[in-house]
Amino acid sequence: MAVAVGYQDKTDEQKAITEMVRQFADKEILPNAEEYDHEDKFPEPIVEQMKELGLFGVTIPEEHGGMGLDLTTYAMIVEELSRGWISISGVVNTHFIGSYLLMKFGTDEQKEKYLPKMATGEIRGAFSLSEPEVGSDVQGIKSTAKEVDGGWEINGQKMWVTNGLRSGLVFVLVKTDTKADPPYKGMTCFICEKEPGESEVPGLTIPPKIKKMGYKGVESTELIFDGFKVSDDHILGGRDGVGEGFRQMMDALELGRVNVAARGVGVAQRSLELALRYSQERKTFGKPIAQHQAITFKLAEMGTRVEAARLLTMKAARMKDAGERSDIEAGMAKLFASEAAHQNAEEALRIHGGYGYSKEYEIERIYRDAPLLLIGEGTSEIQKMVIGKKLLERHKI
Numbered sequence: 001m002a003v004a005v006g007y008q009d010k011t012d013e014q015k016a017i018t019e020m021v022r023q024f025a026d027k028e029i030l031p032n033a034e035e036y037d038h039e040d041k042f043p044e045p046i047v048e049q050m051k052e053l054g055l056f057g058v059t060i061p062e063e064h065g066g067m068g069l070d071l072t073t074y075a076m077i078v079e080e081l082s083r084g085w086i087s088i089s090g091v092v093n094t095h096f097i098g099s100y101l102l103m104k105f106g107t108d109e110q111k112e113k114y115l116p117k118m119a120t121g122e123i124r125g126a127f128s129l130s131e132p133e134v135g136s137d138v139q140g141i142k143s144t145a146k147e148v149d150g151g152w153e154i155n156g157q158k159m160w161v162t163n164g165l166r167s168g169l170v171f172v173l174v175k176t177d178t179k180a181d182p183p184y185k186g187m188t189c190f191i192c193e194k195e196p197g198e199s200e201v202p203g204l205t206i207p208p209k210i211k212k213m214g215y216k217g218v219e220s221t222e223l224i225f226d227g228f229k230v231s232d233d234h235i236l237g238g239r240d241g242v243g244e245g246f247r248q249m250m251d252a253l254e255l256g257r258v259n260v261a262a263r264g265v266g267v268a269q270r271s272l273e274l275a276l277r278y279s280q281e282r283k284t285f286g287k288p289i290a291q292h293q294a295i296t297f298k299l300a301e302m303g304t305r306v307e308a309a310r311l312l313t314m315k316a317a318r319m320k321d322a323g324e325r326s327d328i329e330a331g332m333a334k335l336f337a338s339e340a341a342h343q344n345a346e347e348a349l350r351i352h353g354g355y356g357y358s359k360e361y362e363i364e365r366i367y368r369d370a371p372l373l374l375i376g377e378g379t380s381e382i383q384k385m386v387i388g389k390k391l392l393e394r395h396k397i
């Protein structure tokens, strides 16, 4: 059941592409998501179809083989994919961050080398900041790269790398100057090439995927670097990129926040659809539960959350596309939309009563998937820190 809310001002191109992705989600993702989720299996056939639809190259410029679309259109696509299953958008999302890093900071050679293969999905991207002891406090990472004869040697342990195994390129943030003060000035992003699917390559071990409560199918892994060798060509932005990694990654994360917000809208929207359907089918005390005011009010709040989350997400995306400063807006969109997804998932589960707790019902999966959105690309607490700090900067008296 599609619930038409928002987006009155979509362009014809945006309408066509989001309709195409919605149909893809209805036909290919939704009917199969439960099986892949229950078996924690990578959805290979769905990913192959996404390659054919060009979804790995949405934001990559046409000159490099992509569609050259803007962040706003990308966010609309991510909403539709996430409405189907957030693990499917997870396959594209780290790839999108990787391609953004290359487009914005890569050298011409790096762009020419990687972007055409990324546009087709032949190689997929991942990004890696987090470590076993560090997530929010990015400047506290311990992994290092030291200069050696002919290049660099990377050492250290990374954690929670989405698409860590199947990616062919991982954008890895490490310290190249451990004494830098402040620490961010000594951080560099390396483009680590590896064979997709190989768990052992010289200098790098990828242990078995981490077992998770939700967000299944797409793998999250550790990366253990032990003398992994790269040349200068693998520094994002070339030699000038040394010491620039923190700034580059934070820029990409701002975009990533709009991306997670769009995922939140998709999850909140799907939860609403399921609640609207079930509440009209299920009867108690002689009438559909939707007719009990307590449930009608829940539906009203859920629908309002979807609309508000979508508007915040679109605002942040459009500002970024217009080249305007959008750090506060991206943070607000991420904070609100991820909390909206979590709340709508819980309300939809409650509306399903006992069946919501059964693996026979889609909402059970969504309820396990939704909390990821509260964590990735900065937790809600970190969003509030960023929003509050930036508000005070903008409105200093």
Ligand SMILES: Cc1cc2nc3c(=O)[nH]c(=O)nc-3n(C[C@H](O)[C@H](O)[C@H](O)COP(=O)(O)OP(=O)(O)OC[C@H]3O[C@@H](n4cnc5c(N)ncnc54)[C@H](O)[C@@H]3O)c2cc1C
Pocket: 094, 127, 128, 129, 130, 133, 134, 135, 136, 137, 159, 160, 161, 162, 163, 212, 215, 220, 372, 375, 376, 377, 378, 379, 380, 381, 382, 385
């Ligand atoms: C499924 C999954 C996929 C992921 N994929 C990736 C990926 O692809 N690449 C990647 O690099 N990382 C990835 N991550 C890691 C994710 O970005 C981190 O988990 C997240 O940033 C939080 O870091 P942490 O887990 O170390 O929590 P911590 O930083 O240890 O925080 C723990 C708690 O303390 C709170 N907290 C921390 N500092 C403060 C403060 N100053 N004030 C108030 N509260 C605070 C946090 O909000 C949180 O509630 C993934 C995580 C998950 C679960």
